[in-house]
Amino acid sequence: DQQVKQNSPSLSVQEGRISILNCDYTNSMFDYFLWYKKYPAEGPTFLISISSIKDKNEDGRFTVFLNKSAKHLSLHIVPSQPGDSAVYFCAASSNYGGATNKLIFGTGTLLAVQP
Amino acid sequence: EPEVTQTPSHQVTQMGQEVILRCVPISNHLYFYWYRQILGQKVEFLVSFYNNEISEKSEIFDDQFSVERPDGSNFTLKIRSTKLEDSAMYFCASSHITGSQYFGPGTRLLVL
Numbered sequence: 001d002q003q004v005k006q007n008s009p010s011l012s013v014q015e016g017r018i019s020i021l022n023c024d025y026t027n028s029m030f031d032y033f034l035w036y037k038k039y040p041a042e043g044p045t046f047l048i049s050i051s052s053i054k055d056k057n058e059d060g061r062f063t064v065f066l067n068k069s070a071k072h073l074s075l076h077i078v079p080s081q082p083g084d085s086a087v088y089f090c091a092a093s094s095n096y097g098g099a100t101n102k103l104i105f106g107t108g109t110l111l112a113v114q115p
Numbered sequence: 116e117p118e119v120t121q122t123p124s125h126q127v128t129q130m131g132q133e134v135i136l137r138c139v140p141i142s143n144h145l146y147f148y149w150y151r152q153i154l155g156q157k158v159e160f161l162v163s164f165y166n167n168e169i170s171e172k173s174e175i176f177d178d179q180f181s182v183e184r185p186d187g188s189n190f191t192l193k194i195r196s197t198k199l200e201d202s203a204m205y206f207c208a209s210s211h212i213t214g215s216q217y218f219g220p221g222t223r224l225l226v227l
Contacts, residue, residue: 034215043119043206043218044158089158101146102171103216105158 003027004092006106014114019077021109023090026071030092034103035064035075038087047088048075080113087111117141119219121207127225128197136192136222138207147190148208148216149182151175158206164190197226 005024013019021035031052036044050057050064050073057064063076077084087110091103120139128134140147149161163170164182172180181193190209194201202225208216 036218041221041223043121043220046215046217049215091158101210101216102148102160102163102173103150103158104160107157 003030004090004104004106006088006090006109008109009107010110010112012112012114013080015082016079019075019080019084019111019113021075021077021088021090021111023073023075023106024071025073025092027092027094027104028071029094030104032093032101033064033066033073034091034093035062036089036091037084038089038108044089077111080111082113082115085111085113117143119207119209119217121205121219121222123222124220125223125225127227130199130226131196134194134197134224136194136205136207136224138190138192138219139188140190140207140209141217142188144209144211144217146170146210146212146216147182147184148210149192150206150208150218151203152206152221153200153203161192194224197224199226202226 034049035047038044048062066073087108090106122137147164152158162172204221207219210216
């Protein structure tokens with residue numbers, strides 16, 4: 001059940017450049033989207049989120065863009081730093097504000113930022 | 116900064132044994148969750164818990180699994196009779212009324 005897809009298993013970027021991580025979803029009921037960063041043997045760390053009423057949300061070096069018509073979201077990191085090297089997961093939920101809020105995760109993209 | 120904590124960090128058990136994984140969610144959060152990640156696979160939802168009852172559970176969460184909030188701070192996942200395929204990282208998460216879920220560091224469960 002591939003409701004959330006991250007088609008790039010890995011991405012390599014030079015330090016200081018922009019990293020763009022992509023995510024596609026199929027379920028039109030999703031109304032809240034999140035990006036998590038994960039290091040090996042650690043739990044996912046929340047980075048940034050966006051609700052379906054917006055098309056952009058920015059927090060420091062991180063910006064998430066949502067294109068509802070294309071069912072596509074992306075995470076931009078600029079400038080990229082070596083410490084950003086990790087696996088990035090896209091996640092989605094429906095019934096925002098409801099008691100469930102279960103997250104459906106993508107498969108992750110391994111970002112490597114080269115010094 | 117408040118964080119979700121989990122114990123133990125690692126658990127090795129024999130097939131058929133019971134295990135209890137423990138979590139302390141962020142103190143003012145009201146929604147609690149368990150997820151798992153089998154090696155090389157996606158993070159998968161297991162169960163959500165609100166107001167002292169299960170809100171939703173996945174098909175993975177069968178009769179061998181149970182959750183409990185025995186006091187005001189702990190949230191536990193019990194697997195009654197472990198199977199080899201239960202080997203995974205188990206993550207606890209919590210959230211406020213609405214919004215983002217914050218994850219613990221995980222418990223690595225190995226069933227032999």
